[in-house]
Structures are given as C-alpha cells and as structure tokens.
Amino acid sequence: MDSECCKITTCLVALLVGFMFHGLCYSEKAPYYTFLKEATSAPEISFYDYIIIGGGTSGCPLAATLSENATVLVLERGGSPYSNPRMTDMTNFATSLSDISPTSMSQQFISEDGVYNARARVLGGGSVLNAGFYTRASAHYVRRVGWWQPLVDQSYQWVEKKVAFEPPMLEWQSAVRDGLLEAGVLPYNGFTYDHLYGTKVGGTIFDREGHRHTAADLLEYAHPERTTVLLHASVQRILFTTKERQRPRGYCVVFDDEYGGRHRACLNNNHPKNEIILSAGALGSPQVLMLSGIGPAHHLRAHGIKVVVDQPMVGQGMSDNPMNLLFIPSPVPVEASLIQVVGITRADSYIETASGLSFAYSWAQTLADNYALFSNQTGQPSMVTPEAMANAFETVQSFVNGTLRAGVIIEKIMGPISTGHLQLRSTNPNDNPSVTFNYFQEPEDLRRCVEGMKTIINVINSRAFSKFRYSEMSVQALINLMVNIPTNLRPRHVNSATSLEQFCIDTVTTIWHYHGGCQTNRVVDQDYKVLGVDALRVVDGSTFYYSPGTNPQATVMMLGRYMGVRILHEREKLSYEKN
Template identity: 40%
Template structure:
C-alpha cells in the first residue's frame, strides 16, 4: 500500500514536471536587445511621389495591429502602410521605460507622438501618433486575451493559429520581467487580501495574482509593433510616415460599391493618391477613433447624420462611430515616508469584477497629461505609488462624431459616458473596496507615515478613499468624481454591426477594419497583446483565403 502510494506521488510529480516543461515551451520570449530599426530601409516620407501607385493592399495606420498585418501580407503581396505620425527615432524618450511619463508631459505640437484630446466627458486622454501607434507610448504590459473573450466575439476563431500568432509576436517583442521591489510587494499584498491563486509567471489572463509579460526588456528598452515590420518581405513592403489619409476612394457598378484606393496628404498639405489592384483591399487599422472617423469622412455611416453634414453618402451604416467604450481607471496615490524605486507594471491582480495593478514613480513637477484626470490634480513632490483599479468590459458606451467634415487632422469628438451603466459602477465600488483592503494589508504597513489602523496613516496624494468602507454611496461618488481614462478605449466599428466575421465592412467590397475598433469589450486586463495578435492573425487568414481562391 505504501509502495503504491509512493508510486502514485512520483507519477504525479513527474506529470507536473512535464506540464511545467510544456508550459515553458509555450512562452518562448524575446531576449534583451536594442530596439531593431532595420525596417527603416522601407520607410518613406509621404511627400515621396514614388509611393503613388498601385498595390495589392493599402493599410491605413501603422500601429499595434497595422504593423503585424502589413508584415504578414507582404509575404505574398505588395503592401503600402500609410501612417499619419512620425518615426520613433525622432523621439528617443519613446524607447525607454523612463520615458513613459515624459512622453505624457511633452506638449502636443501637432507632430509629437502623443496626441492629446479631452473627451466629451471632460476627461483628459491620449492616442498614439507615431509608427508603432499606442504600442509605442503605453506602459508596456503584455497579456494574452481572456479565453472566454473569443467565445463572445461572434467569430469562429482558429485557436491553433491564434496561439501560433501569439508566439510569432512574443519571440520578438515580449519579455519576462526581472524582479522589481514594488511589483513584488504589490503581488504579496494582492495575495494577502485574497486575489488568489498565485499564478507565478504567466501571459494568460486568468483570475489570481501573477507576474505577466512586458514589451520593456530588462534594460528598460521599449519594444513595439514597428519591429514586427522586420518580419515582412522588404521587396513587397513600403511604409509612409506623415501620411494623413483623408478619404477612401470608391467605385460603384453592378457588383456594388468597392474600395479602390485612398487620398492622403503629406506634412506640407500636398494631396496624393494610391490604389489597390485586382483582388486587393483597403484595410483600416487607424484605431477606435481614427477608423470610424475615416469611414464617416468617406461617406460610410449613419445616413441622416452624414446628410446633415453635407457629406455624400456612399453606404448607409447606422453603427459607424457608435458603441465606443473606454475602461474607467480609478486609483489611490500614496506618498511613502521613505523613497521607493520606480517600477513598471508587471504584477496583476485579476478577478471577474475588476483588474488591479500598481506602479511606483519618481516625483515630477510637470503634469503628465491624462495620467491624472484633470490638469489641476496635485503633483507628487516625492516618490509615490499609483494603485489602480480597472473596470472590465465596460458596458457604458458613447460615440465618435466629426468635428471637421473635411480635415482628418482635426480630431473627432469622442464621448465615453463613463459609469452610465450601473454594473460598471458596482464593479468600481467592489474594486476600490479591495484597494482599501490592499492598503490595510500587513505588506503596506511600512509605507504609512503614521501607525494607524486600516486605511488610515497614509499620506494620500489627491482624493482619498471614503473613510467608511461599507458606504456604497460614498464609493459610487468617489468612482464618478475621481475617474480617469485607462487609455484602453475600443469599439466604433463593431463586428456584427459594421463588420462581418471576416472584418469586412458589410455592403462594401474590398474594405476591412482590423484594429481596436472592432469589439465591444476589452479582451484582457491590458489589450495590446490581443491586437498585436489580431493583425498577424487576420493577415494569415487573408493569405489562406487568397491561396485557396488562386
């Protein structure tokens, strides 16, 4: 009996060891290195007339999804990428983890890589305006999508291809982070307050506490979607920067409306055109703000709305610019009595109702735009910790509408209607109460300025939590008053409303949208991993379609 028990234990241990090896093989990650700009040989300024011509695919937007999409399609076809922003080499602070705050501080002069805007809700926000898009300005957190997300999209995914695609991304620009003191302490506190289990290191969006991947390597160098262009065929791929696509060009005949090209302007305002040939397509990867804006400017959207703006209607699409979402970010800032080392976000606490993380930072005297919800928010004069709650989904949604009917460089109006849905507000209340528990943990006691019980004793920067942890109404007010953007906005061209399950714009030939505008909920606590995968995935599916038809 003893021998059989011991044998069973040995078999179990061996099985777990094999599973560990299999898991380790799944996540073959990149090695620390310099940012790879080899692709610069295929980059042109938009004023170069050599770009005007005919291609198999024109991709509008060289961002998180656009770059892997372009690299993939270039394996067999000619591809032109039109990016409105500049090269990241022009702004070296983009390329370091230390530059994350600096880039938000830098004044927006119309060319800088961080474009500022204020939503109709009165909340400061930003979007990427640089090759690499938001992957070049974000906090570097890398996560694979929640497995349940795929079941909710209305798309029949090839999950084997999904996983291969993740690997394709991860072995180039994703890293396992080294130890960071504040991140380790954050994980300890999450576990102490019941965000279980301890999942160790994992890229998967799963409930519990874990160390996740980062697109910052362990030298603090940022890696981003632009580096995936290096995986393309340079003989088939051209990338234009400072190329603002003004309109999609359509033809109309007995087979219907077809996208045949685009009109774009360079930084001097000179107009250019490029066209697609044969079975080629125009693919929008301009993001949840840029893609709906371009469709509306091109006459694809709600008929009555376009008519009221004197825009010729090419195709009536009532849901273009509708159902845009932004995940609310609520937070607490603490000023510890002794300095703490800066850290990037690498440890996550995941539940079904909220996602949490924390970063530690040096003090600053210039407000990082949108880091705090309004410009008058108090600034830290010492090192501080920023402890964050994110509401999943969300269910609250808003609209994108045009501010200019003729100039794509004029940002559209965007309203998100934060917490207009009561479920979102309830999730915020639950999450901020959990942050109250986090502050009350033994792990956080050394960071109090006074030895007081519970959430008391901290030097709080900004709005504190309600003193009564059972007062739901007070927490609801806190959530509504202290809300900021998580910069994870999505929607505006939803699959099932604007797009079919192959990301084609319904009713229009040769036009797709492949970016963050396509789904009504966030795919994970941090979405960039999914959208990096999506570009490669859709490109691979298009190649399969073309191969089958040819």
Template identity: 50%
Template sequence: MMLIYGSWRLITAAVFTFCFLLDFGATQFAPNYTFMHEATEAPRVSFFDYIVIGGGTAGIPIATTLSANYSVLLLERGGSPYDDANVTNVMNFGRYFFDTSPDSPSVEFIVEGVVNALPRVLGGGTSTNAGFYSRGEEQFNTEAKLTDADLIEDSYQWVENSIVYDLPLDNWQSALKAGLLEAGVTPDNGNTFDHLIGTKEGGSIFDQNGTRHTAADLLQHANPDGLSLFLHANVHKVLFRHKVSSKPKAYGVVFEDRLGKKHVAYLKGRKQDEIILSAGALGSPQLLMLSGIGPKDQLDALNIRVVLEQPFVGQDMADNPLNSLFIPSPIGVSPSIIQVVGITPFGSYIEEAGGFNFIFANLSDYQGFTYEKGGFIFEKVNGPLSKGELKIVTRNPSDLPSLTFNYFSEPEDLAKCVSGLDTILKAVDSEAFSNYKFANMTDQDILDLNMKLPYNLIPHGNTSISLEQHCKDTVRTIWHYHGGCLIGKVVDDDYKVIGVDSLRVIDGSILLNSPGTNPQASLLMLGRYMGVTILGQRLAGEKPYADW
C-alpha cells in the same frame, strides 16, 4: 516633480501617466528599414495588392504578414518611434504628453472631464502605453470570431518571440502581489501571459535595459520587396466605385503628406485586392464616415456623398474607466511600471506603478504626513457595459471627432469599481504591504488625499463621502478605447465591411469589450492572425501558413 493642481496638462503628464520625468539619453537605434519613407517621397499615383491604413498595434502585423507574398502599402499618420527617446526609454515614460508640437506622438483631448490621449506614431498604442503584456481571455477569441486555436497560439508566439520580455519584480511590486493575495485575489498564478483569475506577473514590451519594443519592431519580419511604408501620411478618404447593379467597391485611398500635397494609391484591381482599415477605435469609424459610410444625417450635414447609409458606424464606443489610489510610503519606492496584476472574479483588474518623488501643491503636509514617496495602485473595470458614440464634426481627418463614453452610466460598472477600490484598500492594509504604508494612516485618509489630487477636470469636493462617489469623482482613462465598427453591425465575421466590397476593418473598433487586462497582446495577435488568414484565403492549397 511639481504637480500644479488644476493644470490639465500636468494631470495628463504626471498623475495621469505616472511620468518619471528623468532624461535617460539617446533614442533607440533605428533599424534599417529600407521600405520606410516620409510621405513626401511617395509617388503621386501608385498601385498595390493591399493598402493598410494605420501603422499601429494591429496594422503592422497585418502589413508585415501580407508583404510575404503581395505588394502592400502601409500608411501611418505619425512619425517614427525610434526618433524619440521619450518613447523608447522607460525612464522617460509619459514625457511625450508635454509635447504639443505637430510631431508629438500623442494628442490630448477631453471627454466628460477626463483627459484622454490618442497615439499618432508608428506602433500606435504600443509606442505610448505602459508596456504591460498579458493575453486576452478566451471570451475574446469567441467575440472576435477566431476559430483556429493553433493559429491563435502561433500568432501570440510570433509576437512574443520578437518584442515581449520577462522582468524581475522589485520590492514594492512583490509586496503588492503578496498584499493582493492576502486580500483574496487568489490563486497565485506566478509568471504567465495567460488571463487567469487571481494574481500574477505578466510580460512587458520594455526589455531589461528599459528600451521599449513597439509593434514597429515586428517590421523586421516584413518582406522589404513587398512593403512600402510612408510616415506622416494623413489619409483623407477611401475611394469607391458605385454601380447601380452592384455593391460599392473600394479601389483606392487619398492621402496627404506633410507639405500638403495629395497622393492617390490604388488597388491593382484583382478580385481579392483589399483596403484594410487599422486606424484604431477612433480613427477607423471616423475614416469610414469621411469616406461616405455612416449615419446619413452626419454625412448630409457635412455634404459628404453617401456611399452606404450605415447607422451603426460610431456607435457603442467605450473606454474602460480607470480609478487609482496614490499610496504614500514612509520608505523609498523604486521606479516601476506595470508588471503585477490582480484579476478579480467580479470584473475589476488591479495594477500598479511605483517610484515617485512628488511635491504635491497644497498637500506636502496634509493630515500630518509628507507625501514625497510612494506609488499608484490602479483599478480598471472590464467590459465596460457603459457605451457612448463617435460623431464627425468636420471633413478634416486631422480634426478629432466628437466623443462620449458615458463613464459609469451602467450601475454594474460602478459596482465593479467599488469592489476594486475596496480590494485595493484591503491589499494596502495587509501585513505583506505594511512597510509601504504609514502605520497610522487610515483608509479614509488615503481616500481623502486622493480626492485632492488632480486626476481629471470634474468638479468635486475634497472629501471622499463614499466609494461610489469616489469612483465617479476620480475617474480617468486607461486608453483602451474600442467599438464604433462592431462585428455583426458594421463588419461581418471576417471583418469585411457589410454592404461594400474590398474593404475590411481590423482593430479595436470591431470589439464590444476590451480584451484582457490590457488589450495590446490580443490586438497584436489579431493582426498576425488575420494577416495569415487573408493569405490563406488567397493562397489556399499552395503551402501551409507555418512556411509563410
């Protein structure tokens, strides 16, 4: 695969997402979801008990669960993951970043010189991520105000029984696992979904045949008579009734289909009917503001009627900084995505992806080495403490908001990155990993080589002068966006939007920290947990949740 230095699209598609660029055939066979349709087929006016905005990691399990007893409308602005072999097959992983068509499952944008990507496809991030599955730490349950331990466990298992797989390690992965243990990332926790300090193997939403199983597969559990799912449905705003003597009450949504026709879906009007925003950390705060809930100055600037002045919408936005080292290998490395993770006690998570046949522009014979084989070892900072903000710039929901993440603005985040890179180098220098490293290649050689790779659009030198500067110069994203609708500031402990009725936000935007090494397991669980909880609040005393 040719990497052209300075091409930001190839940064994203190649180094940025460790793309294999191999075409492995047909799309996954689409399930017969009789409730799934294009938004062009939606009625102009419709009525439901629940309206869920966003068919992603949290939205799908929420809608699926609620459909057991009530009519649910699920609106997704993207298309089906089953129609795209680049999404469904592991050996095409990352090819969608080359797709600039209106139907692309991923939309690219740049924040502070870092190339980011936003999923626009049914399944959300589970349709575009690297597939690694690992539960969040106990701290997440506390932060997310999840109090029912049995329901947490049942919700995780509901997900895992449907879309999570255990895969064997290849030689590269086994060598890195042993190298991390030599480097002090102990103990060896074996194969587990639990978040434990030490080194472990996790699960994957790719199966043994390399087929991706997204959150959309959970729709197999939906009640087909209770769910209506529309694709390419672009929600413009939530509608509110506003009486002087009471709080604003959400009662419907306006959405647009691919032909530009508007549709209106209303709640049926019963007291417990609700609209649930699950549009993600970027989409949910944006849609709140477009609907009139947010900082007054932003709403006034765009002539949006203020339903509720809420200065905290869009605040505390975060993206976990990621740094990686490409390790050239003297021997072949089998293609692999993330299955091994080192969870350090200082707050850095180390992962891997191997199997590359690169021809690096201007680097094919750097320092006497030929870089045609090897793999990446990644370091993600937990938290993070560094925060930014989201602002809307137009009234068009298709336009991306303005974002800042302020990568490494907090010294503690930078210190974690430095410790993480140092740990990676120790693992690479270990006896266990020695077959996959050139014997006479120094740590400085590795760092200097990686300074020359096009990780981002930040101008910097070609030599690594310190690990601190290396972190800043080579920072990129792991797509774990969160914040913007925080618990206690924008939503209450039940995720109901403070100051209005009949509206909740349930997705990563409510979280101050990204859960675990990779958040998809926690957000899938959260969707199921809250679906069951909402049913329980409405069906109290009828029958236990295990029977729903």
C-alpha cells in the same frame, strides 16, 4: 499639514497621466527599415495589392504578414519611433507625451465626459506610449469572439518572439503581489501571459535593459521588397466605385503628406482579393469611414459628405475602461516600476500598480502652460484655475531630482458594459472626433469599480504592504485626498464620508483602453469586412465589444497577425482554385 497635502496633491496630478506612459525607451539596436519613407516621397499615384490605413498596434503585424505574398502599403499619420535619439532616454518620455505640436507622438483630447485622454500618432501606435504590460486574452474571450484558438496561440507566439519579456520583480511590486494574495485574490499563478483569475506577474514589452519593444518592431518580419511604409501620411478619404446596381467597392485612398501635397494609392487590378484595410484605431477607423461616406446618413449630410452607405452603427458602441486609483505616499524609498503584477478578481475588476515615478516636472510644466488651451478646446468649464496649475508646477519642481516616494494602486473594470458614441467635429481628418464614453452608465460597471476599490483598500491594509504606507494615514484620508485632485473636468462631491460609488464617478480617469465604433456584426462581418461594400476591412480595436484581458495591446498585435494569415489563406485558396 496643508502644505504637505498640497505637495502630495500636485505630485499626483502630474503622476496620474505620467505613470501609464512611463519608460519610453527604444533599443540602441533599433531596426533599420529600407521601406520606411516620408509621404512626401510618394508619387502622385501608386498601386499596391493591400493598402493599410494606420501603422499602429494592429497595422504593423498585419502589414508584415501580408508582405509574405503581396505588395503592401502602410499609411501612417505619425512619424517613426526610431527617429529621435532622445526617445531612448527614459527621463524624456513626458516631454514626448505632453507635446501638443502637430507632429507629436500623442494627440491629446478630452471626451465629452470631461476625462483627459490621448491617442497615438506614431508608427507602432499605442505600444510606443503605454506602460508596457503584456497579457493575452482569456480563452473565454477567444471563444466568444469566434477566433480559432490554435491560430490565436500561434499568432501570440509570433508577436512574443519580438516584443514580450518577463519583468524583474522588486520590492513595491512584490509587496502588492503579496497584499493581493492576503486580500484573497487567489490562486497565485506566478509569471504567465495567460489571463487567469487570481494574482499573477504578467509580461512586459520592456527588456532587461529597460528598452521598449513595440509593434513597429514586428515590421522586422516584413519582406523589404514588398513593403512600403509612408510616414506623416494623413488619409483624407477612401474612394469607391459606385456603378449602378453594384455594391460600392474601395479602390483608392487619398492622402496628404506633411506639406499638403495630395497623393493617391490605389489597388492593383491583378487579383480580386486585393483590398484596403483600416487599422486606424478606435477613433481613427470610424472617423475615416465617415469621412469616406460610410456612416449615419443624416450626420454625414450635415457635414456635406456624400453618402456611399447609410450605416448608422459606425461610431456606435464606443467604450473606455474606467480607471480609478489611490495614491499612496511611502515612508521609505520605492523603486520606479511599471505595471507588472495584476490581480484578476472574481468580481471582474483588475488591480495593478506602479511606483516611484520621477517624471512629474515636464508634464506639470506643460499642463500649467496649456491647461486653459485644453479646456477651451472642449468648450467645457474649467475645474482648475491656471494659478492652481502654476502652483502645482512649482511644487513638483522640488521633486525633479529624485524618485517620488510614492506609488499608485489602480483598478480597471472588465468590459465595460457602458457604451457611448463617436461623431465628426469637422471634415478635417486631423481634428479629433467628438467621443462620449458614458462612464458608469450601467450599474454593473459601478458595482465592479466599488468591489475593485475594496480590494485595493484590503491590499493597502495588508501586512505585506505595511512597509510602504504611513500607519497614521488612514485609507479614508487617501480617498479624501484623491477626491480633491483635479484628475478630470467632472464635478466633485467633497465631504468627509465620500462613498466608494461617488468616488468612482467623481475621480474616473482613462486607462487608454478605449474601443468600439466599428463592431463586428454591426459595421463589419465575422471576417472584418465592412458591411455593404467590397474590398474594405477593419482590423483593430474598433471592432471589439469588450477590451480583452487586463491590457489589450497583446491581443491587438495578435489580431493583426491572425487576420494577415487568414487573408493570405483566402488569397492563396483562390489562386489554387483558379489553377
């Protein structure tokens, strides 16, 4: 029994990170962009109407839209998602995810809360690495943020023409869907992109052939002669004019290519609406602002950074939706599936599932080899010995040739309400900043997690799901199993009657939906213009107070299109008034 438990435990360790990034595939007919270039090809100085820092989930649709009527430069610190043919092989996704080299597509970090995490470092951003779930924000969210609903709808549709599909529904996903209905997560809303209470089948960015479509594909809309995308362009800082009695105005971006060559990209002087736009994500955008002199003055001075604007709210309001899950061994084979079904409960927790993933081997090997390195980088004590991880690797190796007969059911809470903060570790833009999320600091977040776990328990105990669980294995046994899994670096409270509250706290992981740091009405205004300076905006998830829907990627892509349309409208309006 101990041996079997060990096998289940070590498989879950590998599965946990793997399932959210499962299925890294790209179409064999991947777009060819003439405007995609290495930063080494950039001149010492160049000029554009718009300079976008970050070619991620929001930056790509923003650039494509602005290129309709202006010259656009995108500075992306990562590489192209189309450049490596191995990326089209689904079985190689874990290698890319767990790669810790300076040029990998993902950059691992561990929050000060002791939770493993990752940030994208590739054109297309998180849409290149995630589980592919596509769902819109609720109408309530749109009203609360202050967006104009008709343009929101048009922008979602613009995105969906390129990247969104209806997923196939096989046995595991169907069983969880029916189990949610049995558990009272009603009504059944069928297949829809809309965010509605009840149970639904959501969209996916994987097509029927299993090929992934990302935000980078939205650059197919871009005007090729007015668009330039530079890869491996590491932005060092934004430069501002600081004339006396005038507001600072962004005018240039300093960036390095992959060999350390220094370049400048500057705004053309031919139009007063030309500007720099930060779309570097919830970690990158506040980090670049601070490196450029916009942030808490005392913190900037401590790092030797000249203060342009004392803005204490930069880096504040950081949130990460906590994820908790149960691992369920199955007595029968299960298909490999990603997030397709979601239960949106009245308790404001979201229930999702994935199954049959067989990519544990590569990830387990990397973790075994590099666990000590990751732990030492955080300065936090290791909760798992290297020997234990080596044993995990050996056990997982036995599963490499087949699909795991198991799955997970997860819950994510709405919001969350709990917030933390972000600070610089150094003045090197390639270093991860220090970030604290304060999971479950607010009691309401913990209550939502408990209610979500109760719903998962009801699904597991449902008749619809009975085919996929061992009848002799109680739910409490599954809970105890999870408590013993080293899913994070947090302390464990192991006993035979672990409360759901303690379970949520001890076993929390990320669902990679972190946001905040440049929030509206704190760091940017309602038009996403940075307060206290001119010619600078932030358009990405760092502006959010709450994560939209069950997965934010659709809304972040929509926001890029939405704000691109609005910015062009401002530009055209000014030109019309002048004429």
